[in-house]
Amino acid sequence: MLESLINYYSNGNKARFAAKLGISPQALSMWITRKSFDAELIYTKCEKISAKWLLSGEGNMLQSKETKTSSYNGDKQFYQMQISDLMEQIKNLSQKNSQLEEALLDYLRNNTQYTEPQKNRNVG
Numbered sequence: 001m002l003e004s005l006i007n008y009y010s011n012g013n014k015a016r017f018a019a020k021l022g023i024s025p026q027a028l029s030m031w032i033t034r035k036s037f038d039a040e041l042i043y044t045k046c047e048k049i050s051a052k053w054l055l056s057g058e059g060n061m062l063q064s065k066e067t068k069t070s071s072y073n074g075d076k077q078f079y080q081m082q083i084s085d086l087m088e089q090i091k092n093l094s095q096k097n098s099q100l101e102e103a104l105l106d107y108l109r110n111n112t113q114y115t116e117p118q119k120n121r122n123v124g
Contacts, residue, residue, distance in 0.1 A: 001037075001054075001057060002028075002031060002032055002035075002037060003032075004061055005017065005042065005046065005049075005061075008061065008062075009046055014028055014029070014032075020045055020046075021041055021042065021045050022041075022045070023041075039054050039055055040079070042054060043075075048062045048063060049061065049062065049063075050062060050063040051075050051078075055078075
C-alpha cells in the first residue's frame with residue numbers, strides 16, 4: 001500500500017514522499033518495515049486518496065470529487081469515534097496518573113528520610 005502511494009505521489013522517491021507528509025525519511029522507512037502508517041496523516045496530505053482504500057485496502061486508491069464529497073459523512077463519523085475513544089483513554093490515563101502520584105506521596109510520607117519542603121524558611 002505504501003509503495004503504491006510513494007509511486008503515485010512522488011514517482012517512487014521515498015524522501016520526497018516523506019517530505020510531502022512532513023515526516024523524516026527514517027520514519028517512512030519504519031512504516032514500510034513495520035507495514036503500518038498514520039492513515040490520518042496520509043489522508044490529510046494526499047489529495048484524491050480514498051479513505052476506504054487507505055483504511056481497508058478495498059476499492060480504488062483514488063476517488064473522484066463526487067465520491068469524496070459523499071463519503072465525507074462516513075469519514076467524519078469515523079474520526080468522531082476515534083476522537084471519542086482517545087478522549088476516554090486520556091481520561092483513564094489521567095486517573096491512573098493521579099493514583100500513582102498519590103501512591104508516591106504516601107510512600108514518601110511514610111519513608112523516615114523524607115521531609116516535606118518548607119515554603120517560607122527564615123535563615124539566620
